[in-house]
Amino acid sequence: GQQLNQSPQSMFIQEGEDVSMNCTSSSIFNTWLWYKQDPGEGPVLLIALYKAGELTSNGRLTAQFGITRKDSFLNISASIPSDVGIYFCAGQLATGTASKLTFGTGTRLQVTL
């Protein structure tokens, strides 16, 4: 099935640094979602974006819905050790409860002290 391309694939940063990652698609989506997955767990929703150009924050996290509707980015400010994990973007075309999500390839984040 289709996957969205995320970059970088992985990153090692120091505690306190800011992090940026992005997600691109060859097709448009009407909703962009960002999830974090810890080892051995299911993904947990971080931010949901509903409109092109929208910029949304959730604590130290900020995400934007690209104007073209084909991309999105996620920023994490002042990273802390518990930010370690895999971050996935996901695109959704329709909005009903039966609408499928298409996931990105993931960005693995490691935070060093």
Added chain:
Amino acid sequence: GAVVSQHPSWVICKSGTSVKIECRSLDFQATTMFWYRQFPKQSLMLMATSNEGSKATYEQGVEKDKFLINHASLTLSTLTVTSAHPEDSSFYICSARDPKMDSYGYTFGSGTRLTVV
């Protein structure tokens, strides 16, 4: 918030046997649930859409006779891996969305790690 529970969290089975994984929406009713498979260091790949009271919809390349899905109630969907083989070893995750919630985000279960020996 919406809670999705998966059981078991891990299972080891012998090659050739069948394994059933349960996915429950604890505080909402879900007419649709989704089953994903995730191999190590890879992303989530949608396997099938589980529809309450009707047949599941499988993604291309997923064998419906091998991965049996039953969604007999509005709060329970089951995935049965039949005649499991080592290549079926993976992390299986279900998800659903509470229609009462404003966010379009889906809630995921905590996953089931299947190891076939």
